[in-house]
Amino acid sequence: MALPVRQQLKYWIIAAVVFFVALWWLGGVIMPFLLGGAVAYFLDPVADRIERLGASRGLATAIITLCAVCIFALLALLVLPTLINQAIQLFDTAPKLFQDLQSFLTQHFPQMQDQDSTMRKSLIAVGETIQSKGGEFLNTALASVGTLLNMVVLFVIVPVVAFYLLYDWDNMVAEIDSLLPRDHAPTIRHLARDIDKTLAGFIRGMGSVCLILGTYYALALMLVGLQFGLVVGAVAGLITFIPYVGAVVGGSLAIGLALFQFWGDWLSIGLVAGIFVIGQMVEGNFLTPKLVGSSVGLHPVWLIFALSAFGSLFGFVGMLAAVPLAAAIGVVARFMVARYRQSSLYKGTSLTPPTSVSDPE
Structure with missing residues (x-):
């Protein structure tokens, strides 16, 4: 005897609540497994294509693991040392950059010399906050044994988890499919295919966009001669998946550094700004439409809301899970809206279509 729909809905709600409570309670413990699962999901089509070759x-x-190890070793030898050195230098020169900013503002805004000036007090307060809190946070993070252990765990566990999940991916999918409730299995499979299409299109497409733009920003800024160009380009490319945030953060940081380094050389400053303008034009008109497409179904506002909401509720782990959960919720919401439009609740009981009421003349 099949369970009533209301009873089934109650069990599904309980399962969803348990899932979110577990996500909140486990926190950082499940982060390596989420990352490993994301890597396996990303590489599963590559493994399927290699299988089709025999x-x-x-x-x-x-084969995939060997290629990944070679790429990681190449990055570790060629890119990571420069990236780490520039990041350390950026932290080391941050106080000097702030002093240069203070001198620049004092020179071009004479009212800054007034001891009672609101702008001067605000700038001094910001500087003291950065010096006390920022340095304390950085020292604590670098000296924390827990942070080092977490980094080791990430670099060790994530590849292992990704390897085993990638190896057993098809078997796991088949096992999960066998556990679906028989009455709703076709509907769940349909929703799962839509979620996979949305998620795959977004993650693989935006991953490619982030990689291309990050490489472009880093190389272009280094060719212009901007200090810390590799760090700025890497940061801008990494957060490009958040609409406009990558360009705004990377562009602001790059132009700010260019003002200190190239002050008076307006051509170099203009080149730095032009790099991000060109990057945004290429992304908006070519990369995103071609690699992500318009049928993904993740609206930028919905994506930003999901990142903010899940990040506030579950921290960094919530931000990692925000994109797949946003894709799943979006697909389910569209499915429910479609069902609603087919229901008598929307159509009503009348056999004739409703007519619009016009204003009396």
């Missing part, structure tokens, strides 16, 4: 699943996973 290789076994184990051989396909081994």
Whole structure:
């Protein structure tokens, strides 16, 4: 005897509540597993394509792992040392940059010399806050044994988890499919395919966009001669998946550094600004439409809201899970709206379509 729909809905709500409570309670413990699952999900189509060429699943996973190790080793030898050195130099020169900013404002805004000036007091307060809190936070983060252990755990556990999940991905999907409630299995499969299409299109498309733009920003800023150009480009590319945030943050940071480094050389400053203008034009008119497409179904406002909401509720782990959860919620919401439009609640009981009421003349 099948369970009533209301009873089934109650069990599904309980399962959803348990899932979110577990996500909040486990916190950082499940972060390596979420990252490993994301890597396996990202690489599963590559493994499937290698399998179609005649290789076994184990051989396909081994080939992907070997390629990943080679790429990581290449990055570790060529890019990471420069990136780390520039990041350390940026932290070391931050106080000097702030002093230069203070001198610049004092020179061009004489009212800054007034001891009672509101702008001067605000700038001094900001500087003291950065010096006390920022340095304290950085020292604590670098000296924390827990932070170091977490980094080690990430670099060790994430590849292992990704390897085993990638190897058993098809078996896990088949096992989950066998556990679906039989009455609703076709509907759940349909929703899962839509979620996979939305999520795959967004993650793989935006991942490619972030990689292309990050490489472009880093190389272009380094060619212009901007100090810390590699760090700025990496940061701008990394957060490009948040609409406009990558360009605004990266552009503001790059132009701010360019003002101190190239003050008076307006051509170099203009080149730095032009790099981000060109990047935004290429992203908006070519990269995002071609690689992500308009049918993904993740509206920028919905994505920003999901990142903010899940980040506030569950911290960094919530931000990692925000994109897949936003994709799933969006697909389910569209499915429910479509069902609502087909229901008698929307159409009513009348056999004739409703007519619009016109104003009396």
